[in-house]
Amino acid sequence: MTKVLFVCLGNICRSPMAEAIYRAEIAKRKLDWQIDSAATSSWEVGHSAHPGTQKKLRQVGLSSGGLISRQITEADFTKFDWIIGMDESNVENLHGLAPANTTAKIRSYMSVVPGKETEEVPDPYYTGDFEETYQLLQEGIPYWLESISSEK
Numbered sequence: 001m002t003k004v005l006f007v008c009l010g011n012i013c014r015s016p017m018a019e020a021i022y023r024a025e026i027a028k029r030k031l032d033w034q035i036d037s038a039a040t041s042s043w044e045v046g047h048s049a050h051p052g053t054q055k056k057l058r059q060v061g062l063s064s065g066g067l068i069s070r071q072i073t074e075a076d077f078t079k080f081d082w083i084i085g086m087d088e089s090n091v092e093n094l095h096g097l098a099p100a101n102t103t104a105k106i107r108s109y110m111s112v113v114p115g116k117e118t119e120e121v122p123d124p125y126y127t128g129d130f131e132e133t134y135q136l137l138q139e140g141i142p143y144w145l146e147s148i149s150s151e152k
Contacts, residue, residue: 002148003034005080005104007090011039011069012050013125014086018109018137020062025141033148036080038072040093045069052130060134077102082148084109087120105151110136112143 006018015037022035039045048054049067057064072094076083083104085091091108098106110119121137124130 001032001034002082003080004036004082004084004144004148005072005076006035006037006084006086006109007040007072007094008037008086008121009039009041009090009123010044010125011037011071012044012047013053013123013130014121014133014137015039016049016064016067016069017053017057017130017133018084018086019067020057020064021134021137021141022144024062025145029145031145037067038070038076040072040085040090040097042071045071050125050130052124052128053133056130056134072097074099077104080104082107084144087123109140112147113140114143 006015008014019035019037026033026035047069049064054064077098083094083106085094086109088108091106094106109121110116121133124133
């Protein structure tokens with residue numbers, strides 16, 4: 001089983017949206033993957049997904065049920081095969097938090113999208129643009145499916 005963890009700062013906007021989108025995609029394709037999400041900070045631990053994330057997921061027919069913020073743990077760095085941060089700040093934090101025995105591949109979300117490798121998924125908590133977040137996450141799906149599947 002392939003295990004993928006999506007990470008953002010608070011785990012209420014970008015990473016739970018990615019979790020919901022990828023869970024649906026994985027189910028549709030009948031892939032043996034486990035998808036989860038977490039935060040680098042403890043600020044929102046225990047909170048549901050942001051209302052903007054919930055609204056966008058409803059608009060596209062996906063549930064936000066069960067999307068409760070949690071902070072990444074040391075165990076996540078060996079439990080997950082891939083840990084994907086939404087921006088460079090998340091990726092830097094992940095590298096700083098990773099224990100020496102990390103087995104996970106830590107990457108930035110847009111790093112696999114041709115021509116957009118250095119771009120980030122902006123935080124809609126600050127931008128208010130949940131549609132932009134959704135579109136960027138959608139854009140990355142085929143590239144992540146290919147990258148992860150080819151590195152098994």
